[in-house]
Amino acid sequence: MASLNKICLHWTGGSNSPCATDLNAYHYCVDKFGRIYAGIHKPEDNLNCQDGNYAQHCGGGNTGCIGLSVCGMAGFDLSKKQTKYPLSQKQLESLCCLAAYLSFKYGIVVSGKSVFTHYEFDQKCPRQKRKGKSDIAYIHYLPNLSQNSVGNYLRQKISWYRSKIENNKYKFIKKGNYYEFFISA
Ligand SMILES: [Zn+2]
Numbered sequence: 001m002a003s004l005n006k007i008c009l010h011w012t013g014g015s016n017s018p019c020a021t022d023l024n025a026y027h028y029c030v031d032k033f034g035r036i037y038a039g040i041h042k043p044e045d046n047l048n049c050q051d052g053n054y055a056q057h058c059g060g061g062n063t064g065c066i067g068l069s070v071c072g073m074a075g076f077d078l079s080k081k082q083t084k085y086p087l088s089q090k091q092l093e094s095l096c097c098l099a100a101y102l103s104f105k106y107g108i109v110v111s112g113k114s115v116f117t118h119y120e121f122d123q124k125c126p127r128q129k130r131k132g133k134s135d136i137a138y139i140h141y142l143p144n145l146s147q148n149s150v151g152n153y154l155r156q157k158i159s160w161y162r163s164k165i166e167n168n169k170y171k172f173i174k175k176g177n178y179y180e181f182f183i184s185a
Helices: 020-025 043-047 089-106 118-124 150-166
Strands: 006-011 028-030 036-038 065-070 115-117 170-175 178-183
Touching: 006 089, 006 118, 020 065, 028 089, 043 065, 065 089, 089 150, 089 170, 089 178, 115 118, 115 150, 118 150, 150 170
Parallel strands: 006 065, 006 115, 028 065
Antiparallel strands: 028 036, 036 178, 170 178
């Protein structure tokens, strides 16, 4: 039986808040304030990617894969490392908390095989490697973190949040048109 068994972490390559294209491509988008916006497609839409009704976030790997994206990094490339819209710490913390929440909800193991960046996915996939994506391979507030270390850094954070979530330390709450995590009292 099909299951959701992977999470792919992205940046949008746009501004610091989600546009219509982003909301169509990812299941959740996180803005620079750490606010989480649900996309048009539900994670369950990616159980079957034959019907055209799914989030197309990870070329060659969309089936069973939840797509989360932090908004920003327009115009970025790994050689120049410049963008008008770098990622904020608040934003990446929120992304990791969300990934932890969903990994727990769907029973996805937090390891490099099942929770990975788009960059890592393309590096492992011969078909994609040539035109491989650079999300998420650079964090402006952690400039010494190499492109091959970002995935492990994020997974460590996700594991930390997951242990908190398993113990009910965070609540995922809807506020208007977005969601936020709150530390439970
Ligand atoms: Zn991507």
